[in-house]
Amino acid sequence: MDDGSGVGATLAERVGIDARALAAARIYVGLLLCVDLFLRARDLRAFYTDSGVLPRNVHAELYPTLSRVSLHTLSGELWWQTLLFVVAFVVALSLAVGYRTRLSTAVSWVLLASLQTRNYYVLNGGDKVLLVVLFIAVFLPLGRRWSLDARAGRSTFDGGDGQVVGFGTAALLTQVVLIYATNAVFKVRSDAWMAGDAVPRIFQVERFTIFLGPYLNEFTTLLVAINWLWMAMLVASPLLLLTRRWLRAGLVALYLGAHLAMRLTMDLGLFAEAMWAGLLVFLPPVVWDRVEAAVMPLETGLSDWLDDRPRLDEMLRPAGPVVPARFRRGVARALPVLTATILVVGLLWQAAAVGVVPTPENSPxxxxxxxxxxxxxxxxxxxxWYVATGELASGTEVGVYTHADTSFDRPADVGETYPNARWRKYLTDLRFGSDHRIEAFAAYLCRSGAETHGERITEVELTFVYEAIETGDRTRHDLGTYRCPGE
Known part of the structure; x- marks a missing residue:
C-alpha cells in the first residue's frame, strides 16, 4: 500500500475516502441534524413528553431497556425536552463547522440515539441510516479539512490531508452498500417486485405520495420501468465499491439522482437525505479537486476575514485537547480493533438478516x-385513515382526530390526514400495536380534544378504515372505546 502499487493500492483506492469527502459529509450531517431537530420540534409535546402519545410509564412497559438508556426519559416535562433539543442543535452546529469535531460527533450520536429510543414508533429507515453513519463517523477524521479544528492545527487524525484509509472507511462504505444489497435480496424474493408491480402499487398509496407523486401515478408503464431500474440499481450497488475515478462518480450521481426523485415524489422521512450523506463519501478525489477549486475563493475569503479579526479567530479556535493525552493514545491504539469490529459485525448482521448465516442464540x-x-x-x-369520535361532558358527539376532519367516508386526499412522515409512521403501525399503545393514543386524543373544544371529553371511540388498492373494498377496524383519564 505504501509504494502505491499492487493489491494494497488497489484496495486503498476502493475503500479509502478523500478527506474533503469526509469534510463535506461532516458539514452536511451537522446541518441535517439541525433540520431534523427543527422538524421534530413541531411535535415536541406530542411525541416526547408525558402529555403526548407515549408517556414514560407506557414507554417503560413497552421498551423497558430503551427507557433506561435514553436521556430524554429523565423527565417527561416539555422544558427538559426543549433543553435537550437546544443542546443537540448547538452540538450539531459545532459538528458542521468542525469545532472539536470528534467530541461533537460523539455527543451528537449520543443525543440522536437517546432521542430515537425515546419514541421508537416515529422512526423510519432514514433515521436508522443517519444513526449508523454518525456512529461510524465517530471513528473517522471528519475534522481534517474545512474545519475550525484544521485551522487551529488540531485535526483529529494522524497523517496528511489526502486519502483516509482504514477499517473505519471500509466500514462506512460497506455499510452504505449493504443497505442497498440487503434490500435487493429482500426484493428479489418478492413476487410483486419481480413482477414489476411494486412501484405502481406504492404510488397508489396516497399517504406516501407528495409533490410529483400523484401526477406520476397516471403513467403505469413509466412506473413499471422505474421498478426495474431501481431493482437493477440495488443489485448493482456493489459496483460503488468496485469502481473508481469518474466511473464511480457517475454511479454516485445516479444513486443521488434516484434519491432526489424519491424526495420529489414520496414522503419517506429522512431516507433520501440520510442516503445522500452516505453517498457523499464515495465521491473520488477527481471530483473533490474540482469542488475545491470552486470553493477556494470562499475558503480564502473566510480565512482572510478571520485573520482580520484576531479576537474572534482566537475565540473560535479550540484552546487544546479536552481529553487527557494518555487516554487519546489508548484510543488511537484501539481504533483499528474497534473499527474492524464494526466492519465485521455490520457484515454478519446483514448476512444474518438475509439468512446467509444463522442468527446467534440469545440474540437481543x-x-x-x-x-x-x-x-x-x-x-x-x-x-x-383514522376516525376518532369523542363525547363531550355535555353529551355532544364531536370528532377528535387531531389532524383532519375524518369520517367513514373516504377523504378527498388520504395523505392529508397524516400531517408528516413521523405521524404517518406512528399511526400506520398503531392498529397493530399493543393495548397500552392504543390506550395512550386515546388518552392523548382526550387531552387534545378537550383543548380544541374547550370542554372535557368523557370517552373516545377509535376506528381505522382500511381500503384495498385493487378492489376499493373498505374494512372497519374497531380499536375500542376508551374512557378518558379522570373518569
Missing part, C-alpha cells in the same frame, strides 16, 4: 426485523 434482536427492507418483501396493498 432479530436481524431480519432490523434490516434495510423499504417496501420489501411486499409493498403495501391498501391505504387507510
Amino acid at each position: 434482536a432479530e436481524p431480519k426485523d432490523h434490516s434495510w427492507k423499504l417496501f420489501a418483501p411486499n409493498p403495501p396493498d391498501g391505504d387507510g
Whole structure:
C-alpha cells in the first residue's frame, strides 16, 4: 500500500475516502441534524413528553431497556425536552463547522440515539441510516479539512490531508452498500417486485405520495420501468465499491439522482437525505479537486476575514485537547480493533438478516426485523385513515382526530390526514400495536380534544378504515372505546 502499487493500492483506492469527502459529509450531517431537530420540534409535546402519545410509564412497559438508556426519559416535562433539543442543535452546529469535531460527533450520536429510543414508533429507515453513519463517523477524521479544528492545527487524525484509509472507511462504505444489497435480496424474493408491480402499487398509496407523486401515478408503464431500474440499481450497488475515478462518480450521481426523485415524489422521512450523506463519501478525489477549486475563493475569503479579526479567530479556535493525552493514545491504539469490529459485525448482521448465516442464540434482536427492507418483501396493498369520535361532558358527539376532519367516508386526499412522515409512521403501525399503545393514543386524543373544544371529553371511540388498492373494498377496524383519564 505504501509504494502505491499492487493489491494494497488497489484496495486503498476502493475503500479509502478523500478527506474533503469526509469534510463535506461532516458539514452536511451537522446541518441535517439541525433540520431534523427543527422538524421534530413541531411535535415536541406530542411525541416526547408525558402529555403526548407515549408517556414514560407506557414507554417503560413497552421498551423497558430503551427507557433506561435514553436521556430524554429523565423527565417527561416539555422544558427538559426543549433543553435537550437546544443542546443537540448547538452540538450539531459545532459538528458542521468542525469545532472539536470528534467530541461533537460523539455527543451528537449520543443525543440522536437517546432521542430515537425515546419514541421508537416515529422512526423510519432514514433515521436508522443517519444513526449508523454518525456512529461510524465517530471513528473517522471528519475534522481534517474545512474545519475550525484544521485551522487551529488540531485535526483529529494522524497523517496528511489526502486519502483516509482504514477499517473505519471500509466500514462506512460497506455499510452504505449493504443497505442497498440487503434490500435487493429482500426484493428479489418478492413476487410483486419481480413482477414489476411494486412501484405502481406504492404510488397508489396516497399517504406516501407528495409533490410529483400523484401526477406520476397516471403513467403505469413509466412506473413499471422505474421498478426495474431501481431493482437493477440495488443489485448493482456493489459496483460503488468496485469502481473508481469518474466511473464511480457517475454511479454516485445516479444513486443521488434516484434519491432526489424519491424526495420529489414520496414522503419517506429522512431516507433520501440520510442516503445522500452516505453517498457523499464515495465521491473520488477527481471530483473533490474540482469542488475545491470552486470553493477556494470562499475558503480564502473566510480565512482572510478571520485573520482580520484576531479576537474572534482566537475565540473560535479550540484552546487544546479536552481529553487527557494518555487516554487519546489508548484510543488511537484501539481504533483499528474497534473499527474492524464494526466492519465485521455490520457484515454478519446483514448476512444474518438475509439468512446467509444463522442468527446467534440469545440474540437481543432479530436481524431480519432490523434490516434495510423499504417496501420489501411486499409493498403495501391498501391505504387507510383514522376516525376518532369523542363525547363531550355535555353529551355532544364531536370528532377528535387531531389532524383532519375524518369520517367513514373516504377523504378527498388520504395523505392529508397524516400531517408528516413521523405521524404517518406512528399511526400506520398503531392498529397493530399493543393495548397500552392504543390506550395512550386515546388518552392523548382526550387531552387534545378537550383543548380544541374547550370542554372535557368523557370517552373516545377509535376506528381505522382500511381500503384495498385493487378492489376499493373498505374494512372497519374497531380499536375500542376508551374512557378518558379522570373518569
